[in-house]
Amino acid sequence: MGKxxxxxxxxxxxxxxxxxxxxxxxFLAVLLLPGDLxxxxxxxxxxxxxxxxxxxxxxxxxxxxxxxxxWLAGFLQGDMxxxxxxxxxxxxxxxxxxxxxxxxxxxxxIISVPxxxxxxxxxxxxxxxLFDRTINVATLSSISFPEFFVAYILILFFAVQTGMFPGxxxxxxxxxxxxxxxxxxxxxxxxxxxxxxxxxxMTRAALxxxxxxxxxxxxxxxxxxxxxxxxxxxxxxxxxPIINVVVINLAYLVVGVxxxxxxxxxxxxxxxxxxSVSKRDVPVVQASAMIFAATYILLNLTADVLSIMTNxxxxxxx
Amino acid sequence: xxxxxxxxxxxxxxxWSARFGLFVIFxxxxxxxxxxxxxxxxxxxxxxxxxxxxxxxxxxxxxxxxRDMLTRLFYGARNTIGIAFITTCLAFLIGAVGGFLAAVLGxxxxxxxxxxxxxxxxxxxxxxxxxILTVVGTSVPALILVIAVLDSTRVFRLARxxxxxxxxxxxVEVARLRGEKLWWVIRKEVLPxxxxxxxxxxxxxxxxxxxxxxxxSFLGLGIQPPTADWGSMVRDNATLITFGDVTPLLPAGAxxxxxxxxxxxxxxxxxxTSGLRDEQ
Numbered sequence: 001m002g003k004x005x006x007x008x009x010x011x012x013x014x015x016x017x018x019x020x021x022x023x024x025x026x027f028l029a030v031l032l033l034p035g036d037l038x039x040x041x042x043x044x045x046x047x048x049x050x051x052x053x054x055x056x057x058x059x060x061x062x063x064x065x066x067x068x069x070x071w072l073a074g075f076l077q078g079d080m081x082x083x084x085x086x087x088x089x090x091x092x093x094x095x096x097x098x099x100x101x102x103x104x105x106x107x108x109x110i111i112s113v114p115x116x117x118x119x120x121x122x123x124x125x126x127x128x129x130l131f132d133r134t135i136n137v138a139t140l141s142s143i144s145f146p147e148f149f150v151a152y153i154l155i156l157f158f159a160v161q162t163g164m165f166p167g168x169x170x171x172x173x174x175x176x177x178x179x180x181x182x183x184x185x186x187x188x189x190x191x192x193x194x195x196x197x198x199x200x201x202m203t204r205a206a207l208x209x210x211x212x213x214x215x216x217x218x219x220x221x222x223x224x225x226x227x228x229x230x231x232x233x234x235x236x237x238x239x240x241p242i243i244n245v246v247v248i249n250l251a252y253l254v255v256g257v258x259x260x261x262x263x264x265x266x267x268x269x270x271x272x273x274x275x276s277v278s279k280r281d282v283p284v285v286q287a288s289a290m291i292f293a294a295t296y297i298l299l300n301l302t303a304d305v306l307s308i309m310t311n312x313x314x315x316x317x318x
Numbered sequence: 319x320x321x322x323x324x325x326x327x328x329x330x331x332x333x334w335s336a337r338f339g340l341f342v343i344f345x346x347x348x349x350x351x352x353x354x355x356x357x358x359x360x361x362x363x364x365x366x367x368x369x370x371x372x373x374x375x376x377x378x379x380x381x382x383x384x385r386d387m388l389t390r391l392f393y394g395a396r397n398t399i400g401i402a403f404i405t406t407c408l409a410f411l412i413g414a415v416g417g418f419l420a421a422v423l424g425x426x427x428x429x430x431x432x433x434x435x436x437x438x439x440x441x442x443x444x445x446x447x448x449x450i451l452t453v454v455g456t457s458v459p460a461l462i463l464v465i466a467v468l469d470s471t472r473v474f475r476l477a478r479x480x481x482x483x484x485x486x487x488x489x490v491e492v493a494r495l496r497g498e499k500l501w502w503v504i505r506k507e508v509l510p511x512x513x514x515x516x517x518x519x520x521x522x523x524x525x526x527x528x529x530x531x532x533x534x535s536f537l538g539l540g541i542q543p544p545t546a547d548w549g550s551m552v553r554d555n556a557t558l559i560t561f562g563d564v565t566p567l568l569p570a571g572a573x574x575x576x577x578x579x580x581x582x583x584x585x586x587x588x589x590x591t592s593g594l595r596d597e598q
Contacts, residue, residue, distance in 0.1 A: 018440045025437070029449050137335070140585065144577035146529050148536050148552055149570035152559050160562050167560065255442040259533050263556075273445075274537050277452045285452045292445045300440070 007308050015301035022293050023075075026286055027068050058283075071286075080287040085279045090287050094269060098291065100171060101261070101268035105253045107184055108191035112253075113246055116196045120203025120242075125230055127208060139197035147256065151190045151263040158186060169264040187257075187264045194256060195249045202245040206238040240307040247303035251296045328590075336586035342579030350396040357389040362544040369558065372565075379565055382554045387565060393546040394569060399576070401462060401541065402528040408466035409527065410520060413473025418504045418512075420474070421481030432478070435471045443468050447534065456539050461531070469527055476519050480512040514591040521584035525577040532573050548573050 042051055055061050059070070074080065080090035123132045142150075159167030169183045210216060211234060219229045258270035265271070269288055276284040329337070349356065359365050363385065370380040378387035416435075420428040438446070447464055454460045484490060490507050498506075534540030535549025543550065548569035555566040 018437065021437050022441055025441070026449060029453055140581055141574075141578050144525060144529075144581050145574045146532050146536070146549075146570060146577075148533070148549075149567070149574050152552070152556065152567055152570060155559055156562070156564065156567070160560060251442075255444055258444060258448075259536065262537055273448060274539070277448045277537075277539055280452055280455075282452060285449060289441075289445050289449045293441045296442045296445075297440055 004308060008305050011301060011304045011308070015297060015304075019294060019297055022297065023072055023290060024068065026289050026293065027071055028064065030282055030286075031064060075287070075290065081283045083276075083281055083284050085276070085281045085284070090284055093272065093284065094287060094291065096173065097267060097269045097272050100266065101254070101257050101270060103180070104184055104187055104191070104257055104261070104266060104268060105250070107181065107188040108195070108253055109250055111188060112192040112196045112199065112249075115192070116199035117203055117242070117246075119196075120200040121207065121230060121235075123200065123204045124207035124211070125226060127211075135200070139201055142193055142197045145194075147190065147194055147259045148263050150193050151187070151260060154186050154190055155263075167264070169266040171267065184266070187260045187266055190260050190263075191253055191256060195253055198252075199245055199249050203238075203242050206241040206245075207234055210234045210238050239310045243310055244303045244307045247299055247306065251299035251303070254295045254299070255292055332586055335582040339579035339582030339586070342575055343583065346395055346399060346576055346579075349392050350399050353392040353396045357386070357392045359386045359389045361389065361393040361546050363389075369555075378568065381551065382557075387555075387568070390546040390551060391548075391569060391572065394548045394551060395572070397541060397545055398528070398531065398535075398548050398573075401458065402524060402531050405462045405466045405469070405531070406520065406524045406527050408462060409469040409523060410473050410516070411470075412466060413470035414477045414512075414516065415504075416470065417474045417477025417479075418481050418508050420478045421485050422500060422504060422508065424485075428478075431474070435474050438468065438471050443530065444533070447530070448539065451534075451539055456534075456542060458541065461534070461540060465527055465530060469523060469530075473516075473519065473523060476515065477512065480515050481508050484508050484511045518584050518588050518591070521580050521587070525580050528573070529577060 042054060046054075059067055071081070078091050080094070082088065083090055083093060119135060123135050126132055155167040158165045165185045166183050167186065169187055171180050171183050175183070207230065216229060216233060219233050224233075257266075257268060258273060260266070261268040261270040262274055269291065273285065273288040273292070275281075276288065329340075332340075364383055365386050366376060366380045366384045368380065368382055368384045370376050370384070372379045376386050376388070378391070381387055381390060416431055420431045446468055450464045451460065454464070485508065490503060493503050493507050531540055532547075532549035535547050536553050538550065538553060540549055541547040543554075551569040552566050558566050
């Protein structure tokens, strides 16, 4: 057990270090700007006085390391500064939207994970059958589709032609869970279609890899049913790679929401990020980028730790 | 001549999916190269009212500003594919040179490059790109550079892994003992042996860059108007969907078709060169 703890601790330390470096990059990216932020945001017409005032307000007159320290300390305490575009408090701006984004990602995960796993197991079970080949071509194609293509096809069929679901997901705080889920159905299904292919293919590949090993052949010769071999013998050993791919896809979901949120005008963090990028509202972009990156890194870290903890060789050392 | 015959034979043996993919790629390249000859109007010319329906004069109707949809689709092939292609080439140049250097030199060079790549890859690419584009603004050179650098990290990983297996071979050792220079070793010994996996990766990376660029354009942060581009064409005409008109789906479908085609060809190529497929 000591070995596992040590490996997990190592990963956690590495993850924290990565988070720190990433926060540094996100903050320092602004220094790439030719001239500085004040000139870029205010444009050509700005007078020297307004530029100076703007600099003072953003504390651009302080050295970069002081600003970084203050930014990070504020961020960790939930104080993310003010938006350049409308002077609103960023934490307030982000709060509800983050919850919406997580709701959408979670909804998509609840549909896609069980579906992808069972399709993957079925494809491995009936390998090289018509079902397997159809799924193979279908997933290869769906990986190649841009998200907005999938989204608009769904809107065309389910919102415009049949009117079953709303094409615009305007969720607010006052909605109940069911109404909220109903309005979020189309974006969630879009995300599902985007991530399901990768998860399913990995599940299938992991299982098929194992099916070639001698102990599976033994089980086969013993006369066990195929279903039993897959579920009882192959699956426990395939768990690590499968969990890994599931969590990595969840990480992808959190980021993949950006385009989908824009298509469905869903009031989430991705939409805020895109709006702020076009307004060049740097503090908001930095704050949302930091939240997205941190979620992504933490989920990848979880994948790492879980795949260590489900490895049978490490769990039952000789 | 012998080469041509072998190529024809290879093509005849290719599965239908690969042939379909090759056909799509040739069609798109043809569209891109001959766009000015094939189209009835100019790229940014306003030729009619907004959102004209499909008909004699405008085969696929007009867009939100009254420009001919068909014309813009053809020019879109030129711009979007062109920029994606240049970006992919640049990403490969950076990634492959970095990866080979890391593998051949080893030591601290390898460590430094690998750690930089680890950090860049820890940030989701879309978020990173949005952050940098906020700062430097969305111009075409900036787009190409940002996407190429972000994407080169994946090329670096592959190039390094492949080259690692090559640099331990005897012929590289011999070349080094013979006193060949670093650059010569990379070009004459490592590169030829690393080529097949890199070529397959080129196809996949192109798809990724192409989708990435389209997504950025769709968000309004990629290729800027009035340049015709498939991603922004979807964005500009999306309102038509709510009236049950499929026109905005055409550029989106064009993107999907090309990536499907390239994926099919890459799948076949991988199968041919190394038998490297998931079921083995």
